[in-house]
Amino acid sequence: EPEVTQTPSHQVTQMGQEVILRCVPISNHLYFYWYRQILGQKVEFLVSFYNNEISEKSEIFDDQFSVERPDGSNFTLKIRSTKLEDSAMYFCASIDRQGGTGELFFGEGSRLTVL
Amino acid sequence: GQQVMQIPQYQHVQEGEDFTTYCNSSTTLSNIQWYKQRPGGHPVFLIQLVKSGEVKKQKRLTFQFGEAKKNSSLHITATQTTDVGTYFCAGMNYGGSQGNLIFGKGTKLSVKP
Numbered sequence: 235e236p237e238v239t240q241t242p243s244h245q246v247t248q249m250g251q252e253v254i255l256r257c258v259p260i261s262n263h264l265y266f267y268w269y270r271q272i273l274g275q276k277v278e279f280l281v282s283f284y285n286n287e288i289s290e291k292s293e294i295f296d297d298q299f300s301v302e303r304p305d306g307s308n309f310t311l312k313i314r315s316t317k318l319e320d321s322a323m324y325f326c327a328s329i330d331r332q333g334g335t336g337e338l339f340f341g342e343g344s345r346l347t348v349l
Numbered sequence: 350g351q352q353v354m355q356i357p358q359y360q361h362v363q364e365g366e367d368f369t370t371y372c373n374s375s376t377t378l379s380n381i382q383w384y385k386q387r388p389g390g391h392p393v394f395l396i397q398l399v400k401s402g403e404v405k406k407q408k409r410l411t412f413q414f415g416e417a418k419k420n421s422s423l424h425i426t427a428t429q430t431t432d433v434g435t436y437f438c439a440g441m442n443y444g445g446s447q448g449n450l451i452f453g454k455g456t457k458l459s460v461k462p
Contacts, residue, residue: 267448277452336397
């Protein structure tokens with residue numbers, strides 16, 4: 235079964251460092267998302283991406299965050315200068331198209347720990 | 350901002366008992382989805398409800414969408430230990446793009462064998 239893959243599974247970084255989280259969405263999917271989940275809390279939308287540009291972003295997705303699709307398969311989330319409160323599980327997700335079942339396919343997540 | 354509230358936060362049941370989680374939005378939703386997240390896992394899609402008053406069933410799971418499209422529920426009949434996990438509702442606003450979901454805080458279900 236096709237799946238969304240994410241790397242790394244866990245990253246530990248020092249406050250102020252840059253982090254890049256990588257995702258490979260399902261190959262025929264066109265819409266890509268980043269969500270985050272602080273430990274034990276709800277899943278929060280960060281950003282959606284379609285046709286090589288951001289479609290929507292939340293208040294959480296400030297200037298420290300950026301997304302990129304550098305090639306035909308990878309979708310990355312960059313945090314320029316990490317803060318302690320950026321510690322969370324970051325989930326990448328994708329959808330094949332608008333409409334249909336609406337199912338968001340989530341990756342296994344990348345756990346970010348900022349020290 | 351818009352909120353999606355979900356209760357209860359935790360539910361402990363004996364295997365074989367029923368379980369219900371409730372979701373309430375501060376605004377009318379375009380549709381609502383339900384996800385299950387096993388401990389240490391990622392959210393896995395269960396279902397999407399679109400129509401007012403819609404009821405859908407998946408084996409022992411029954412999902413309802415309220416007439417006003419502001420509330421929803423998930424009911425599990427005769428829980429099993431495999432039902433353990435956190436159940437999230439996630440609403441989508443009118444005019445929002447699919448995938449931009451507002452999640453509730455989830456209901457963590459534990460099942461005692």
